[in-house]
Amino acid sequence: QVQLVESGGGVVQPGRSLRLSCAASGFTFRGYGMHWVRQAPGKGLEWVSLISYDGSKKYYIDSVEGRFTISRDNSKNTLYLEMDSLRAEDTAVYYCSRYDGSLDALDIWGQGTMVTVSS
């Protein structure tokens, strides 16, 4: 079935780096744009970044611009989020999501991976 599975979360000190992965299965990964969305504890959903189906276009929320890098490997059906210079305010559950152009919406979501930035 169509599935997204995130991994790579954990506890990291401020200023350090972490790379999240999102493994896709059950659909033609290279045909879809992909997004990262996060939810800090007790807070609402916050969009983080998107990458086009071929990796040629990337967008970021202002608060992570220059610190986070989204990428994808279509040969491995995997989406990545490289997070550098992590801050306490980056603590959140990170979800990857598929953008379906026919719906113009984020239709499939992973279960999320928790990132905790703490000394």
Place this chain on the structure above:
Amino acid sequence: QSVLTQAPSASGTPGQRVTISCSGSGSSVGSISVHWFQKLPGTAPKLLIYRNNQRPSGVPDRFSGSKSGTSASLAISGLRSEDEADYYCAAWDDSLSAVVFGGGTKLTVL
């Protein structure tokens, strides 16, 4: 700060019809598509409504969406206890080149 504004809470009794609103700037809600997501604690967000008023397959027709100008609404009829969740609107904001989410509305079924 979210550029999409939602009331933080809403409530209703079983069987009742409730409406959750989302208002924003012309560059977001004024855009073509507003979407609605349901978020239960510990689970992934679920797409409820796309393109303002379209339901993905599998979403009950108790859920409906509408949009007028820079405001959008999600209506839930025949309220059930399992509808108790957080509901978020979202849209692409051309001025930010970003997806924006509303702050979320926590729905309580009394």
